[in-house]
Amino acid sequence: MTLKTITLTVNDMVETVDVPQNMTLLQMIREKLSLTGTKNGCAAGECGACTVLMNGEPVNSCMVLAAECEGANITTVEGLAKAGKLSKLQDTIIQAGGVQCGFCTPGMLISATALLKRNPNPTDTEVRSAIVGNLCRCTGYVRIVDAIKMAAK
């Protein structure tokens, strides 16, 4: 398998990685960069557990080829806290109790971070549709939605 060398920014760090042509961004993040916070729930673009920000937009990283990420700016869950300080949303999801098993949490936080950036005051319906692609089997979404609204205030 031929390797391609790409340079990209991940959580504000410039990284140069050799990736096989068929490697997904999710695999690269987890296996090459050892950032295991981003989760794999289906590898088919259907669960949102692998959501990361790519140039500010949420994407399912299992559906993006790493080889196509030359020059991209990626944020994973590990990049949300700055200098040891949790982001507002990380804080509110703790306060609201929106985490149970935690497997959906990284993707959920990324989708919600993107929402609040483009729409700082979302309605309930807008919050719910922003995370429609992030499946959670534990919480019933009740406290996740609460947390996103708390962070918006």
Added chain:
Amino acid sequence: MANAKSKEQVINPIGASFTRNDVYEKVTGTAIYTDDFQFGNKLLYARAKRSPYPHALIKRIDTSKAEALPGVKVVVTGKDFPNRIGLYLQDKTIFATDRVRFIGEPVAAVAATSEEVAMKAIELIEVEYEELEAVFDAEFGASDKAPLIHPDLDKYICPNFIFPKAHTNIANHFKIRKGDVASAWEKCAYIVERSFKIPHIQHVPIETHVAVAQMDEKGKVTVWASSQSPFAQRNLIAHALHISQSDLRVIAPMVGGGFGSKAGVTMEAVPVALATKCKGWPIKFILTREEEFYTNFVRQGLTIHVKVGCDKEGNLLALKNMMYWDGGASTEYGTNVTRAGGYSSSGPYDIPNVETDSICVYTNHPIGGAYRGFGMSELHTGLDQAIDELAEKAGIDKVTFLKKNGVSEGDVLVTGMIMHKNGIQECIDNVAKSLKMGEKEKPSSPDRLRGKGIAIMWKAPAMPPNPGSSAWVEMSEDGNVTVGLGGQEIGQGTFTVMAQMAAAALGVPYEKVRIAGPVDTQYSPYEWQTVASRLTWSMGNAVVLAAKDARRQILETVAEAWKESTEDLDIINGVVVSYKSERETSLENIVIYGMPKENNEGWTGGPIVGRGSFMPKYVTNLDAETGQGPRAVVHYTVGCEGLDIEIDKNTGTIYVLKGAASFDVGKAINPALVKAQVEGGFAQGLSSAMFEEIKLVKGVMTNPSFVDYRIATAPDMDFPLDTPFVEVPQDDGPWGARGVGEHPMVPTIAALGNAIYDAIGIRLFNPPYSAEKIYLAMLDKGLVK
């Protein structure tokens, strides 16, 4: 310093909604799940060769081409692993040996240097089959016309409370014969007789099953697994491999959702089998989402025929239940689901005459396992809807009917056990009030019909009579406390609740308590399994005993050093105080180094280690013919749910306006966590009620993806959900607590079915209650054109 500290008002850890003690890691992406462990370059990847047939004999397996493929380290088949295992009925082997019994059953497995090579190798394994007639329906399977799926059933080992019938497909037949049902019908003024078919559904944790196994040169095996049952897995896998339990170590880190699917042993045995043939190499096996859907434990399907009657005043008199459980290709776990469905078959109703036949049938479908509240959602789906109709027939308001017949303290239950005190009346009141039950309200548009439904439930921990829990408590120089335990944090918050209990029992602030994780069978104390909503109660009791043991040791140390009596001493907020001398000492250092005695008489105390173990000892077996016995279960948790909905006449779509759920939790150790469990369970129940079904066509699951098997998303849950809880204490629960992890999804299908009936006047017998089904039913009845 110490002086001021002990006088501060402390927060009582019991009943406080502390934030979870695993949450920082979970929101920063640093929590470690099984697939996050790093194993270096030696890691091998496993794949399984699976049966494409629902029922067939294996005539020949040729693995030579796969073995010759570069990168393949090892290939294994069933011939090397003939031992049968199973949690209740030992009817399963790790790989199919002479015959396959469902589509997806592992026949062989490969470990290779990459996923790609492993997948290629699987294609190269040749298996020749001879197809057999298959069984796809439980009722047919139970008849003497059905082909036998396990001809050797009579030779299988099982505990004495499971009743397989030799030379049939019946793996367990549980019976209840209470009172005289036949003559009771004559006394009934109203009778309802209904049949329901509840489909197979899948657990769908967002983390699929994953396990890594490695055998060292001496033959010791280590397994890292996403697991609800590290100790049960140690026992069962050791048994399958003929190795000693102490040579098998299971390490179980954070679990990305379980809901019963990660209890017992399923795919974990596959990498272990490979590891035994490939010493020194770690081997990872991770299920694809598709495999997660069609090859793993499912919630088995149920066909239930229910007949229930009451007198003129609405007092329930008689119940007859005929239940056929579609147990699938193995019923190692399903036999106990059937049993639970049987001994709880009256639901939380006081009914003097009950006859139940709960029959677990082998079919050529996926294997039925434990699914959150197993047996109970299925049972209540039928029973609570039949009772809804009975109330209507009797002309009695539904809330009144439920309250009149709800089980209360002293009632003789369906098994002869005497009911303990419980809060079902309050639970019903809470839901009725929240939803204004009985008040007919207008729909929001002429295109919609509105209805309200209510249903009650009960559930006991379903387990062997004597599942044990144990715990230890240690302390460090800084006075912080570490609790060792073997129950798993699967999202429910048990680590947090255990820390709260240890803090309260010891007398230290919650923040000072840590949980020793991950659970590791080499160091952690024994715990049967993380199932049955049993941890708060059972493991909680063990943790409290361990904390009290540590507390006793501390007080004895201080008492000796101060020449006082332990009765005069207390630990408050991490400080030992004497009520008599008013002396104080913080726990720091003394819990490791002990204390000097006065007058240079040497030392007392030493490192503190508290131990606790708990096992219920009072559960008895039930008579094989009547299901009667003094004590069938440890206790019941009861509750009630309701829904206020609208249905769109043009599409059949359900819009939930409001939900309400109220459960008697005995004591809410952490109220926010209790509510979070109830919300999540309600959502899972509603999802199963509206969307979920494993569509099986001749044994093939035709919808094994999130696109075709839909689970509830955030927009589906866009309604207020009221979750007031009730606290009637459990006599042997810590602070009166009992479990509530599974219960919230138990009555939801029935509550929704009753709401649909209230809205459109049509009873639907086959969940899920999809928009399409509702629309067609309305069309059929001429409600819409």
